[in-house]
Amino acid sequence: MSDTTRTMTLHVAVLAGLLALQFVLPAYHHGNLARVMVLASYAMGYNILFGYTGLLSLGHALFFAAGMYGMGLAVQHLGAGPLPALGAGLAAGVAVSAALGALALRTAGVAFMIVTLMFAQAGYLTVLYFGTWTRGDEGFVIAQAQRVLWGLDLSDPANRYFAALALFAACLLSVLWLVHSRFGRVLVAIRENEERTRMLGYDVFAHKLAAVILSGAMSALAGACYGLLFGYVGATFASVQYSIFPLLWVLLGGAGTVLGPLIGTLFMFYLIDLSSQVTTAYMLIAGVVLVALTLFAPQGLAGEVRARLWRWLP
Amino acid sequence: MSLLSTSGLSRHFAGLKAVEGVDFDLPEGQIRALIGPNGAGKTTFVGLLCGRIAPSAGRVIFGGRDISHLPAHRRINLGMAYTFQITSVFARLSVAENVALAARRRLRGRVRVDRAVRSALDRVGLGAFPRQDAGDLSYGHQRLLEIAMGLVQEPRLLILDEPTQGLADSEIADFKALIRDVSATATILLIEHNMSVVMETADMVTVMNFGRILAEGTPAEIHADPAVQTAYLGTG
Ligand SMILES: Nc1ncnc2c1ncn2[C@@H]1O[C@H](COP(=O)(O)OP(=O)(O)O)[C@@H](O)[C@H]1O
Numbered sequence: 001m002s003d004t005t006r007t008m009t010l011h012v013a014v015l016a017g018l019l020a021l022q023f024v025l026p027a028y029h030h031g032n033l034a035r036v037m038v039l040a041s042y043a044m045g046y047n048i049l050f051g052y053t054g055l056l057s058l059g060h061a062l063f064f065a066a067g068m069y070g071m072g073l074a075v076q077h078l079g080a081g082p083l084p085a086l087g088a089g090l091a092a093g094v095a096v097s098a099a100l101g102a103l104a105l106r107t108a109g110v111a112f113m114i115v116t117l118m119f120a121q122a123g124y125l126t127v128l129y130f131g132t133w134t135r136g137d138e139g140f141v142i143a144q145a146q147r148v149l150w151g152l153d154l155s156d157p158a159n160r161y162f163a164a165l166a167l168f169a170a171c172l173l174s175v176l177w178l179v180h181s182r183f184g185r186v187l188v189a190i191r192e193n194e195e196r197t198r199m200l201g202y203d204v205f206a207h208k209l210a211a212v213i214l215s216g217a218m219s220a221l222a223g224a225c226y227g228l229l230f231g232y233v234g235a236t237f238a239s240v241q242y243s244i245f246p247l248l249w250v251l252l253g254g255a256g257t258v259l260g261p262l263i264g265t266l267f268m269f270y271l272i273d274l275s276s277q278v279t280t281a282y283m284l285i286a287g288v289v290l291v292a293l294t295l296f297a298p299q300g301l302a303g304e305v306r307a308r309l310w311r312w313l314p
Numbered sequence: 315m316s317l318l319s320t321s322g323l324s325r326h327f328a329g330l331k332a333v334e335g336v337d338f339d340l341p342e343g344q345i346r347a348l349i350g351p352n353g354a355g356k357t358t359f360v361g362l363l364c365g366r367i368a369p370s371a372g373r374v375i376f377g378g379r380d381i382s383h384l385p386a387h388r389r390i391n392l393g394m395a396y397t398f399q400i401t402s403v404f405a406r407l408s409v410a411e412n413v414a415l416a417a418r419r420r421l422r423g424r425v426r427v428d429r430a431v432r433s434a435l436d437r438v439g440l441g442a443f444p445r446q447d448a449g450d451l452s453y454g455h456q457r458l459l460e461i462a463m464g465l466v467q468e469p470r471l472l473i474l475d476e477p478t479q480g481l482a483d484s485e486i487a488d489f490k491a492l493i494r495d496v497s498a499t500a501t502i503l504l505i506e507h508n509m510s511v512v513m514e515t516a517d518m519v520t521v522m523n524f525g526r527i528l529a530e531g532t533p534a535e536i537h538a539d540p541a542v543q544t545a546y547l548g549t550g
């Protein structure tokens with residue numbers, strides 16, 4: 001089998017598996033998996049910038065929230081239907097990431113981390129400041145009547161699962177296309193050796209900016225879908241916690257791998273879920289497991305599989 | 315016709331005049347060797363040509379166009395290729411992908427890129443290891459990979475910074491033949507310490523010392539120049 005055939009087979013099998021699980025999972029896990037797929041889409045967006053371009057952002061909650069609020073405010077205050085609202089969320093994500101990229105990319109390394117962190121904090125405070133519209137910390141609920149797309153009620157668990165899977169599949173296939181494209185390969189080259197890439201004649205700044213926008217757009221779309229599918233928009237999703245999550249998910253699953261974000265998100269979700277059933281000190285258990293993983297699987301789960309087993313894994 | 319020229323090109327590092335008032339002219343099609351003792355300013359000078367380093371003063375003209383204010387990637391797109399003195403390949407990417415990255419800026423389509431990559435690797439003698447990680451190559455082979463990445467760009471001007479450093483004698487012989495071959499389609503600016511390479515390949519030699527041009531002439535003239543001998547060959 002050629003590497004391309006293997007790659008396609010594996011990823012189509014994963015999507016088919018997720019589709020099949022819809023029919024067999026008990027309700028509780030069924031709901032969890034829908035949530036995990038949306039969050040994994042967020043992580044895949046993060047991975048474009050962190051895993052493939054080598055830019056560590058600590059401010060992706062800004063993009064997730066831009067999508068969520070772009071969608072939510074359009075529904076709440078403009079009476080937009082789900083599709084235009086998702087479009088508004090995506091547009092908000094593109095606008096915010098273009099602005100942030102143009103400014104933050106003038107810095108590198110630790111300064112880039114700090115600048116993205118500060119911007120996200122400013123975004124969080126903005127949400128609180130405009131409490132009249134955003135309802136601040138408390139947030140607002142998106143009513144069931146406003147979550148009907150093409151006659152499908154997205155608050156229904158089965159429909160919600162399909163919608164989450166559709167989002168996840170779209171993001172997965174986009175990333176798969178990206179890593180095989182000329183553009184994606186230049187991003188990897190920038191990650192590996194920026195100066196060399198520049199001296200091969202590539203406009204490094206333009207490529208990084210495009211990567212920030214692509215990453216921001218995917219994160220925003222995930223944020224918009226999260227709000228729409230689970231019916232709630234709140235400031236927590238703009239907080240620093242939601243900037244750290246995708247970093248952890250991607251690190252655990254494998255930075256710069258296509259399936260890593262799904263694996264990492266799923267793993268962390270159930271790690272916290274299961275350990276919280278055992279003890280109230282569940283964050284301690286989660287912490288220990290995370291430390292163990294970073295010691296023994298420093299490239300993340302999918303990264304280790306690639307290093308040891310399947311070198312063709314994209 | 316002149317492909318590249320500079321006037322008053324200078325670069326100072328906190329008072330150190332690494333390159334100072336260099337007027338340089340390189341006709342199209344020539345193989346020019348740039349020699350000089352360590353610290354003479356050769357690497358800094360070519361860095362100024364391709365835009366890696368910003369000048370303190372002076373101008374660079376390439377193909378009749380003033381490129382002094384163009385960023386490096388734009389200059390490369392005009393037909394310069396630069397290979398680093400300190401080997402700077404993509405260590406965790408495959409040998410073929412290293413060359414493909416250099417090729418894809420100019421070529422579209424997988425078949426064309428693959429063909430160009432294979433041909434460039436064959437020309438430098440690395441055709442046997444396309445799938446190996448570049449970082450696993452020996453130092454000498456990484457130098458050859460750098461050259462392949464330069465060749466595949468089919469540049470008008472190929473700048474090579476000490477390409478034979480770390481090569482075995484047999485590889486140096488192959489390198490001389492390769493340079494003559496490449497010069498059919500490209501102008502070459504070659505920073506070189508190995509005198510046999512300079513004597514056997516260069517049409518003209520420029521000698522730098524303390525950031526300035528000390529002498530210029532044919533290899534035979536330079537070899538006989540007493541000032542050059544004191545500055546360089548004697549200590550060399
Ligand atoms: N980035 C830099 N900062 C400070 N000094 C530098 C820098 N780059 C080069 N130099 C100094 O400039 C001089 C010329 O260096 P270089 O161009 O590398 O010489 P060569 O390539 O001829 O050996 C040396 O004295 C070197 O130490």
Ligand SMILES: [Mg+2]
Pocket residue numbers: 356357358399
């Ligand atoms: Mg040097």
